[in-house]
Amino acid sequence: MPLQYNESAPAAPAEAELPPPGTPDIEIARSVQPQSILLLAQQRFGLPADSLIPFGHYKAKLNMKHFGLPDPATYGKLVLVTAVTPTPAGEGKTTTSVGLNDGLNRLGVKSSVCLREPSLGPCFGMKGGAAGGGRAQVIPMEDINLHFNGDFHAITAAHNLLASIIDNHIHWGSESGLDPRYISWRRVMDLNDRALRNMIVGLGGAAHGLPRETGFDITVASEIMAILCMADGLADLRQRLARIIIGRRRDLSPVTVGDLGAEGAMAILLRDALQPNLVQSLEHNPVFIHGGPFANIAHGCNSVMATRYALSLNDVVVTEAGFGADLGAEKFIDIKCRQSGLRPDAAVLVCTVRALKMQAGTAKSKLATPDVQAVYAGSDNLQRHIRNLRQFGLTPVVSINRFPTDSDDEIAAIQAICGDWGVRAIPAQHWAEGGAGATDLAQAVMDQMDAGEPDVQFLYPDELPLTEKIETIATRLYDAARVDFSPDAKRQLEEYEQLGFGHLPVCIAKTQYSFSANPKLRGAPSGHVLPVREVRLCAGAGFVVAVCGDIMTMPGLPRHPAALDMGLNAEGDVYGLV
Amino acid sequence: MPLQYNESAPAAPAEAELPPPGTPDIEIARSVQPQSILLLAQQRFGLPADSLIPFGHYKAKLNMKHFGLPDPATYGKLVLVTAVTPTPAGEGKTTTSVGLNDGLNRLGVKSSVCLREPSLGPCFGMKGGAAGGGRAQVIPMEDINLHFNGDFHAITAAHNLLASIIDNHIHWGSESGLDPRYISWRRVMDLNDRALRNMIVGLGGAAHGLPRETGFDITVASEIMAILCMADGLADLRQRLARIIIGRRRDLSPVTVGDLGAEGAMAILLRDALQPNLVQSLEHNPVFIHGGPFANIAHGCNSVMATRYALSLNDVVVTEAGFGADLGAEKFIDIKCRQSGLRPDAAVLVCTVRALKMQAGTAKSKLATPDVQAVYAGSDNLQRHIRNLRQFGLTPVVSINRFPTDSDDEIAAIQAICGDWGVRAIPAQHWAEGGAGATDLAQAVMDQMDAGEPDVQFLYPDELPLTEKIETIATRLYDAARVDFSPDAKRQLEEYEQLGFGHLPVCIAKTQYSFSANPKLRGAPSGHVLPVREVRLCAGAGFVVAVCGDIMTMPGLPRHPAALDMGLNAEGDVYGLV
Incomplete structure (x- = not known):
């Protein structure tokens, strides 16, 4: 029984007059009328309606029964978006991923972006929603943040x-x-x-x-x-x-x-949850949002299924990995790529003037004051991440997520530093301008891929013993002097080897705020000791977790949870979800 | 942006050749190709696609934003399906509700049925799925039993x-x-x-x-x-x-x-969960499934929202209430009808030959042997329920859910007993035959409603003190000699009165297997004492729960849970869900 989209449905809405920058994300999101998702899938991918399982009119799952597993011969190119070490200033990795995809589509590239699903916990705690921001958002924003397709x-x-x-x-x-x-x-x-x-x-x-x-x-x-x-x-x-x-x-x-x-x-x-979700950006470009494992005690990337299907339907797929490149990009390559056979064709390293200044010790209250010296001082963090990505065989394009307070000199400083590494650094303004603010970035990424296919390398081979895998990551990426295994951890790792799990990759659970296990050690510390307190075997997921320091697997609510300021207005629309 | 069903989609499939009776429910369910739910809503109710929120192609929620709240002036007639006291033999209340609705539709009546949603707990424990049975089922059966629209x-x-x-x-x-x-x-x-x-x-x-x-x-x-x-x-x-x-x-x-x-x-x-779900029967008649409160410590009926919307879209709406009429029908009228302003226009009392024989003490292994005397002996339970429904102003139609082993004499006995009460008793074979097996029942229900509107009465007025409300139910419906309040319960009820909650209706939480609080007391016991162990104030739901005896609010799994025999086959279809 063929189920099809309605051919008489209107085309994608014309470009809307969006509210000015600074408007709450939810208001910007709500100002755009989404395209029918079945129609979008038909127009962009030629997919018939019965290849999708709609959840409302603007969200859908890909129907695995219709597709079977995608053929790697049909894959487009894969762009990994990663970032410098996160700071409270906010770097905008998801926003950049969404903006880059909108930029690519503006260049006429058939492209989608793959993201992780947000969790209800942080949504009602402090963080608010997680579907991009400004004019680089995914819609319907409330639905993505609440129950998203179950x-x-x-x-x-x-x-x-x-x-x-x-x-x-x-x-x-x-x-x-x-x-x-x-x-x-x-x-x-x-x-x-x-x-x-x-x-x-x-x-x-x-x-x-x-x-x-x-x-x-x-x-x-x-x-x-x-x-x-x-x-x-x-x-x-x-x-x-x-x-x-x-x-x-x-x-x-x-x-x-x-x-x-x-x-x-x-x-x-x-069964249903395994099927990737399709939604759209504010500019009606296709977005896959599927799966959301923690980036500390798990690998922090969207699902293999979503990446596979997106690659089979597009010429370019943008995807992001959690936290900074030391955690996200490493796990993306050493865990997700190793297990799935996927390989990135390019990497984008997101940084901001503000983040580099914070890495240099600038107080949050002084970030708006131009300070080229602080940018230089904090750039050791950026340079460490560039060096690390090179170890995987990737030369990143640096995306400078531009804030209104950034000075031209500060931007130029980042570009000069990157230039010394043979890396292009492109200012991007997707938050304020949507895809139009990210076409330069998109073009730079396309240029990078046109220049040649990277020879992507894992950081360690499967055969290396588990302890040495951890030591390899610690010394080669974090510049630690050594790893300090607790007696329990050492004993358990030996046991895992004996049980036949020695071939698994390792998943480091440490703070995202430093290359070390100490969140206060900013910049690019070296010579530190990585303490492995305990290890856990995830035989189903296929990795061994090394817990370094305190990792919280059940967060608490703050004194005044965001939940207490939320509700529905008289029209039944959500307020307070930021 | 108008979203519409696809006008070129095929009409409802022709009547399928269904598997023979006795085939597992899930196989019967899967043998029928469902109609597109958007198309069904358009054909049956004239609803445009954007008045619905699809969940896949065969389930949808009604979009409250489109409808607003329904106007009682537009309501059709409401038929309450209730039953004799449940036994392990199974009475088939849901099956009768679905079959009756299919029967009504076969008579050309514009009718829908409203049911409760199943819980995952029993599904993986012992009970299996809950979407009717045989040829009186709701589809898609797996989806309704698993996660149903979240x-x-x-x-x-x-x-x-x-x-x-x-x-x-x-x-x-x-x-x-x-x-x-x-x-x-x-x-x-x-x-x-x-x-x-x-x-x-x-x-x-x-x-x-x-x-x-x-x-x-x-x-x-x-x-x-x-x-x-x-x-x-x-x-x-x-x-x-x-x-x-x-x-x-x-x-x-x-x-x-x-x-x-x-x-x-x-x-x-x-917000989304409040919107009623629309699905269909095997015969492609509209079914609303929404909400599923426990029938002991809560009121055991589907949502007011679903009943309201169904009434505004149909000439007749069939609905069921949990457990036997002593619990289900009483709470339907004294709680749901009292709070919502809804009133039943007719009642169907489901019974089986087997159930009456069990009420008379016949062993489960001997139920297949014809025994008219046992039917007569067990009919005191049926007669008590008929008398009770009369107290609410309702003269029920008795539906005899016929099993292949029932003898004509046993059926005739039930009809004779009911005849003495001025009540029609109609054998129904929807389990084996679908709606065709329930047209006599459907006609009898229509005749009953044509004969005149019942004068539905609550069992007690709002003003009666809470203790007296409990005593009224116990003495007038259960034939208890008196109520024995624990000191705690007595004190708490007084406190609820002082706090201003004395006007609320009461919700009796007792075993469903007896008119008394003793599950072993079958038939129509009288002179027993109803022990009220504790009381609970549900100020949001709007009732006071009186807990009589042991009521389990968190079930356990059996030694061999049904979950262990379930899985997905190579095609990704569910097996083991019965």
Whole structure:
């Protein structure tokens, strides 16, 4: 039964008169009437309506049954957007990704951007929404920030179904031999809720299970989130779920989801969530938003499925990776590319005048004052990231996300510094101007790709022992003098090798605010020691996490949560979501 | 921007050759190609596409922005489907509701049916799916049973957002004066998970909140579920949320959601969920499925919104209420009708030969053996329900949900018994035959409504004190000799009166398996004592719950959960969901 878009539906709306820069994001977002998503998919990609699963008129999932898995022979080029070390000044990686894609489309390039999905937790805590900003946004903004097509809820449900099956298994006698003292599988919730970090469940007597210590993480920290983002189709998803290690027997042998037989029901809950979501930018260019694993204890990139499908439908695909290039780009290449076979054809390194000045120690209150010397001083951070990307075989294009207070001299300083590295630095004004403000950047990226295909290299081979993999990242990217493994971490890494997981890549969980494990060490520190406090085996996601310092897997709410200032107006529209 | 269905899309598929009776429900469901839901809404109701929010091609929500609130002057007639006391033999209330609606449509009546949404918990535990059965089913069956348009996930998120705001409020010093020892708001999850019933949260030190006892209920037990089902639009939803009492101060004065200011953010999360869902039966007749509050500690009916919209779009609307008529019909009338102004125009009382025989004590293994005497003996249960419905001013049509093993004599016995009450009893075979098996029933319901409008009466007036309301239900419907209030319950009811909640209706939470609080007391017991163990004030939902006996608000999984036999086949289709 062919389902098609309505041929009589109007074409994409003419370019709207947008509110002035500085208007709240949600008001800018709401001022643009989105294009019918089925029509957009037909016009841009020639896709019939039954190849999509609409969620409302402006969001859709790609119907995997229609497509099958994409053929790499059809892939366009892949552009990785990464950034300098984040500061409270804000760098605008998502905004740049959206703006660059709009810029590419203005140049006539058939291009899409792939982003991560936002979490409800930060949305109601402090951060607000996460769908770009200014005139470089994705719409419908409220829907993307709230429940977005049910993906995170499905992950939460699958994760907690497994938890309930585990506790039920213990309640009925633990046929598998799983030792309740060694259950490592916690529960998750897509909220910030500190009271759930540490708890004792199973209280109230024998009818109510076995009392034991456990807790909740935020959903983006779930291994299932990472699995959904790494999975290459339903069969791979199911196999990865079955490989998850949920605890140990008394003899410390691992118990997997497959041992309990829960992977089938979990896959049922995740079936729809595995399908990439299609939405649009303010300029009606296609945007894929799918998956959102933490960039510390997971790999911080959108799903492999979304990247694959986007590549098969476009000539160029822009994608972003979480935090700075030390975490995001490294994991993108060493984890996501290694497992999926994908390779970036170019990299964009986002920086701002303000961020470099903060790296040099300038106070946030003085960022608006021109200070070329501070830009030079803080550029060691930018240069370290350029050097690092070179180690992966990538020469980045630096995108200077321009603020109104940036002076021409400061911009010129960044360009001069980059010039010394043989790197182009392009000011971009997509936040204020949309795609029109990013055509220079888009052209520079196209030029870079025209100049030749990069020879992308992993930082380490699969065969290197896990400890040496961690040491390689620490010394070659972070310029650490050495790694300090805790006795537990050392013992566990040895055990993982013995269990046959030594070939896995490692995923460093450390602060995003420094090349070191100390968030206060700005710029480009060297000679520091990277402390590996604990390690975790994500056998389903396919990596070993090395936790360096304190990593929070369940955030708390601030004294006055953003939630308390939100609501619906008389028309039923959301206010307070910024 | 007008969005319309595709005019060139094919008409509803011709009547399919369905698999034979006895085929698993999911296979029957999957053998029918659903009609495009936008096209169905256009053909049946004349609705343009932008009045609907599609979720895939076969499910949609009604877009409240398009409609506004329906005008009662446009309402069709409302038929309440209720049942005798449930037994393990299964009565088929949902199946009858779906079949009756298909039967009405076969008679040329413009009719829809309103049902409750299924919960994920029982689906993975024992019960399997809940979208009718046999040839009286709603499709797409898997989608309705899994995540259905995100409603339950939204309720879970809104409920737990409030919980996180409460614990955060305590963590930062409890500005409202809320006493952490008196927090009554728990958390919810849409799963069966006994280990979460009783827990201590906030462990791990001062940075992780205040340790306190709490627990999780299943999402269908959330007061927010009841609120969503009672709310009459977004403004009413917000007001009801603000009225929720989440705990007490040291002086025992109640603290509400409004005191914390959380109702706006909660309303944001619930905005889409408040809109009724439209799907279709196997025979492509419109079905509204929306909301699913527990039928014990809540009122057990689909949403007021769905009933309202369905009534404004149809000449007849069939709706069901949970459990037997003692719980379901009573709450439908005394709570839902009282609050919403809706009134039933007719009632259908579902019974089976098997159920009556079980009421008489026949063992489940002997139900297939004809036994007219047992039918007579068990009919006291049926007769009690008929008498009770008469007290509400309703003369029911009895629907005998016919099984292949039922003898003609047994059917005739039920008809004779009903005849003595002036009630028609119609055998119906929708399970085996679809709507064609329910046209006699449909005609009888139409005849009943043609005969005159019932004078529907509440069982008690608003002004009656809460204790007397409970006593009225217990003595007049359950034939209890008296009510035994625990000292706590008595004290709390007095307090509710003092706080100004004495005008609320009461919601009895008792076993569904008996007119008494003892599930083993079958038939039509009288002279028993109804023990009210505790009471709860649902100030947002608008009723006072009287808990009689043990009521489980978080189910557990059985030794071998249904989840372990589920999965996706190579085509990505669900198996094991029954």
